[in-house]
Amino acid sequence: MKNTRSYLLWFIPAIAISMASFISCSKSTDKATEATEESDLPVFENFEAYMATGTTATARENKLREKPEYDHKTTFVIYGVDMNSENFRNGDFIWAGEVSSNATPESAYDGISHPLCRAVIAQRKGTIEMLAPDADTFIIEGKNATKAQYDALPGDSIQRVTIDGKTLHIEKRYSTDQPNIDVEKVSDDEGHLMRKTFFDELIKAYEENSK
Helix, strand or coil: CCHHHHHHHHHHHHHHHHHHHHHCCCCCCCCEEEEEEEHCCCCCHHHHHHHHHHHHHHHHCCCCCCCCCCCCCEEEEEECCCCCCHHCCCCCCEEEEHHHCCCCCHHHEEEEEHHHEEEEECCCHHHHHHHHHCCEEEEEECCCHHHHHHHHCHHHHHHEEEEECCECCCCCEECCCCCCCHHHHHHHHHHHHHHHHHHHHHHHHHHCCCC
């Protein structure tokens, strides 16, 4: 795992661009975005702990499992992820901040983690079963669905999934010809929350390393 200093050059320009117009995530009634409510944010001891939470051991050591070929269409967000659970820790997940400096294709992972939002971006439907193996209730676009209906749902038709205990709340995409807007939203939310949560810590580290 890279140390804090490794990210300072990436982090400081991001602050310069975004802090002037920074708006924290607003309180939402949408279950899919509950994890970004300020009162419900995960607590991390420091930025290092935040980074470590988002990358699992297999990803850190580049010992990734072989996976089904990526269909180049499926991309969705899973909210409500417990990143301290065995379900997550046993998977191949990488923290979003490490993706740009990593030569491994995103499709080689089970998902790209956003710890403050308790979310991952996934490219295979199987990631849902990995993170919620005990799910027995399925709600698709606000309506109760059977397991068979869930199983028949193509991965590329999913926009977002929220894990709520043993219940999966699933929203479908309006069109697979357009980018999944929830993927962009969770990335934007995580960036805002990260800069707000660790601003003082990373500015201090940047100043110390600039001496």
